Amino acid sequence: MTSAIMELEAVSKRFTKKLDIAEKFARRLGANVQEHTVHAVDKVDMSIAPGEVVGLVGESGCGKSTLGRCVAGVHQPSEGTIRYRGKDVTKLRGKDSLESRLNVQMIFQDPMSSLNPRLKVSQIISEAPLFHGLIDRNEVDEYVAMTMQRVGLDPSYHQRYPHQFSGGQRQRIGIARALAVKPDFIVCDEAVAALDVSIQAQVLNLFMDLREDLGLTYLFISHDLGVVEHLSDRVVIMYLGRIVETAPTDDLFRDPNHPYTQALLAEAPRLETDRRIYAPIKGEIPSPLHPPMGCHFHPRCPHATERCRTEIPKLKEIAPGRVSACHLNDG
Numbered sequence: 001m002t003s004a005i006m007e008l009e010a011v012s013k014r015f016t017k018k019l020d021i022a023e024k025f026a027r028r029l030g031a032n033v034q035e036h037t038v039h040a041v042d043k044v045d046m047s048i049a050p051g052e053v054v055g056l057v058g059e060s061g062c063g064k065s066t067l068g069r070c071v072a073g074v075h076q077p078s079e080g081t082i083r084y085r086g087k088d089v090t091k092l093r094g095k096d097s098l099e100s101r102l103n104v105q106m107i108f109q110d111p112m113s114s115l116n117p118r119l120k121v122s123q124i125i126s127e128a129p130l131f132h133g134l135i136d137r138n139e140v141d142e143y144v145a146m147t148m149q150r151v152g153l154d155p156s157y158h159q160r161y162p163h164q165f166s167g168g169q170r171q172r173i174g175i176a177r178a179l180a181v182k183p184d185f186i187v188c189d190e191a192v193a194a195l196d197v198s199i200q201a202q203v204l205n206l207f208m209d210l211r212e213d214l215g216l217t218y219l220f221i222s223h224d225l226g227v228v229e230h231l232s233d234r235v236v237i238m239y240l241g242r243i244v245e246t247a248p249t250d251d252l253f254r255d256p257n258h259p260y261t262q263a264l265l266a267e268a269p270r271l272e273t274d275r276r277i278y279a280p281i282k283g284e285i286p287s288p289l290h291p292p293m294g295c296h297f298h299p300r301c302p303h304a305t306e307r308c309r310t311e312i313p314k315l316k317e318i319a320p321g322r323v324s325a326c327h328l329n330d331g
C-alpha cells in the first residue's frame with residue numbers, strides 16, 4: 001500500500017499538430033509534408049506525499065503545464081498511469097472520476113482570463129459547490145463569506161465583478177474558487193508569475209497558510225527558481241518533457257547534480273540576496289518537435305560525451321531522496 005497522495009508512472013502526453021491549409025495544399029502538390037507530434041511529456045514518474053509542496057521547474061516549453069494539466073485531469077495522458085490516493089484516475093468513470101477531479105484543483109497564471117467577467121464573486125465561488133451538491137442554496141452567503149475570508153478578501157465585496165479588483169485580489173478570487181470544492185491537492189501553474197513582487201510574496205504566504213490550515217498538497221509549477229526555493233519541500237527539474245533531477249530543496253540549491261540544474265541555478269536571481277550571477281545556459285532550448293537524441297540536454301551541456309549523444313540517461317538515485325539522469329554520475 002502506497003503512502004503517496006499522487007503517483008505518476010510512465011506518464012506521456014503527445015500533441016499532434018494538424019496540417020494547416022497551406023501545408024495540405026503543398027502536400028496535394030506532392031510535397032513531403034507530415035503531421036508533427038510534440039512529445040510534451042515523455043515517460044514521467046513522480047510521487048508526491050500528502051502535505052508536500054513539490055516545485056516543478058524548467059524553461060518555457062519543457063512540458064511543465066502539460067504535466068500539471070495531466071495531474072489535474074485537464075488533459076488525459078497519452079500513456080501511463082496517474083494514481084490519486086492509490087486509485088488510477090485515468091480509469092475512473094462517473095461519480096468516482098468526478099470526486100477525484102474535485103479533490104485536485106488547478107490555479108492558473110492569469111486570473112483575469114480564468115475568471116468569468118460576467119459573474120459576481122459570490123457566483124464565481126459558489127457555482128461549482130452548488131452544482132456538485134456540496135452546499136445548498138440557503139448556505140451560499142455564509143459559505144462565500146467564509147471562503148472569501150479564508151483567502152484574505154473582504155466578504156462585503158461579494159457582489160463585485162472581477163474587474164473591480166486588483167491583480168492580487170483577483171488571484172485570491174481564483175484561489176477561493178478552487179478551495180470552494182474542498183480539494184486536498186492543488187496544482188499551481190505559474191500562479192504568482194503575473195503579480196508584482198510585493199503582491200507575489202503575499203500570495204505565496206497565503207498558499208503556505210492554506211497548506212497549514214487545510215492540510216493541502218501542492219504541485220507548484222514555476223520557471224522562477226527563487227519562488228520555488230522559498231516554497232517547496234522538494235524540487236523536480238524538467239527538460240524537454242523529461243525529469244532530469246529531483247531533490248529536497250536545500251540539497252538541490254546547495255549542490256545541484258544535473259548540468260541543466262547547475263545552469264539554471266547559475267542564472268537565477270536569488271530571493272534572499274539581491275546579488276545576481278549571470279551565466280546564461282548555452283544556446284536555445286531545442287524544439288520539442290525534434291528533440292536531440294540521447295540526453296536531450298547534450299547539445300547545450302559543457303560536459304557532454306559521445307555516450308550522451310546516443311544513450312538516454314536513466315534517473316538514478318545519487319543520494320537518499322535524490323535522483324538525477326546524467327551519465328556523468330556513472331563515473
Ligand SMILES: Nc1ncnc2c1ncn2[C@@H]1O[C@H](COP(=O)(O)OP(=O)(O)OP(=O)(O)O)[C@@H](O)[C@H]1O
Nearest residue numbers: 015038040058059060061062063064065066067288
Ligand atoms: N494543446 C496543445 N496542443 C499542441 N501543442 C501543445 C499543447 N499544449 C502544449 N503544447 C506543446 O507542448 C510543449 C510543452 O508545452 P507546455 O506549455 O507544457 O510547457 P511549459 O514548460 O509549461 O511552458 P510555459 O512555461 O511556456 O507554459 C510545447 O512545445 C507546447 O507547444
